Amino acid sequence: MKKMALFLAVSSIISTSAFADFYAGLKAGPSFNVGKAPSTKNRNAQTANAKLPGAGIAALAGGVLGYDQTFTNNFYVGIEGSVLKHSLNNTALAMDIEKHTLQNKAMYGADLHIGYKMENDIIPFVSLGVTAGRFKVSYFQADNLPTASKAKTILGFTPGLGLKYSMCDKWMITSHYQYFMGKKISASQTTQASPSSSLYLSQQIRQHHVTLGLAYKL
Numbered sequence: 001m002k003k004m005a006l007f008l009a010v011s012s013i014i015s016t017s018a019f020a021d022f023y024a025g026l027k028a029g030p031s032f033n034v035g036k037a038p039s040t041k042n043r044n045a046q047t048a049n050a051k052l053p054g055a056g057i058a059a060l061a062g063g064v065l066g067y068d069q070t071f072t073n074n075f076y077v078g079i080e081g082s083v084l085k086h087s088l089n090n091t092a093l094a095m096d097i098e099k100h101t102l103q104n105k106a107m108y109g110a111d112l113h114i115g116y117k118m119e120n121d122i123i124p125f126v127s128l129g130v131t132a133g134r135f136k137v138s139y140f141q142a143d144n145l146p147t148a149s150k151a152k153t154i155l156g157f158t159p160g161l162g163l164k165y166s167m168c169d170k171w172m173i174t175s176h177y178q179y180f181m182g183k184k185i186s187a188s189q190t191t192q193a194s195p196s197s198s199l200y201l202s203q204q205i206r207q208h209h210v211t212l213g214l215a216y217k218l
Contacts, residue, residue: 020069023172025215027082028061033090033102035182035206056090060107060209068164070117076125078113078164086133099140102203104133109158111178121166127178131158137185137203150187154205157181166217174213181206 033056062084070076088104108131115125136151160178167173182205 020067021217022065022067023215023217024063024065025172025174025213026062027064027084027174027176027211027213028059029209029211031058031060031086031088031180031210032056032208033058033088033206034208035204056088056102058086058088058090058104060084060086060211062107064213064215066215068113070123074117076113076115076117076123078115078125079110080113080129081110083108088135100201101136101138101140103136103138107131107133111158111160113162115164123164123166125162125164127158127160127162127176129158129160129178131156131178131180133182135182135185135203135205137187137201139187139201148187148201150185152185154182154185156183156205158209160209170217172215172217174211174215176209176211176213178209178211179207180209 062082064080064082066078066080068076068078084107086104086107088102090102092100109129111127111129113125113127115123117123132153132155134151135154136149138149139147158178158180160176162174162176165173184202184204186202188201
C-alpha cells in the first residue's frame with residue numbers, strides 16, 4: 001500500500017506539469033579566487049613566510065546544457081551541466097626573486113536548481129552542484145626553473161543562487177552566483193642546495209563564480 005501511495009503521489013506531481021524544456025546556451029563571467037594561502041615551509045629563513053597566490057580574478061566562459069520543468073503550482077526544478085574555459089593564472093612574488101603560481105584552464109560542473117516561478121516569467125532559484133577543475137600550483141626561482149610543482153583534479157561542491165527570465169517563448173537569460181569549495185592542492189620538493197632542505201607549499205581552492213547566460217529552448 002505504501003508503494004502504491006508513493007507511486008500515485010509521484011504520478012500526480014508529474015501529471016500537473018505545466019511545461020518542460022531542454023535548453024542549450026552560453027554563459028560567461030568572472031571568478032574570484034579567495035582561498036587562504038598557506039606559507040611555504042622549511043626552505044630558508046628569508047622565504048619561510050612567502051605566500052602562494054590568494055585573492056585573484058580570472059574569467060569563465062563556455063557552454064551549458066540543461067532541462068527545466070515548472071509545475072502548475074509554479075514550483076520549478078532544473079538540471080544544468082556546463083563546460084567552461086577558465087583563465088586562472090594567479091602569481092605572487094616573494095622578495096622579487098621567487099614566484100608562486102596557481103593555474104587552471106577549465107571547469108566542468110553539474111547543478112540542481114530549485115525555485116519558484118513568479119510573474120513576468122521570472123524564476124529565482126537556489127542551486128547545489130559539483131564542479132571540477134585541473135589545478136596546478138608551482139614554485140619558481142629567479143631563473144624560472146620550477147623547484148616544486150603539482151597538478152591535481154580538484155572536485156568541490158558549488159552552492160549558489162540565481163535568476164532566470166524567459167522571453168519570446170524560446171529565449172532565456174540567466175544570472176548565477178556559485179561558491180566553489182574545493183580541497184587543497186600541495187606540492188613538495190627537496191632542494192639541491194647545500195645543505196639540502198625540503199620545500200612544502202599548499203593552496204586551498206575557494207572561489208566565487210558570477211556568470212550571465214543566454215540560452216535557447218530546444
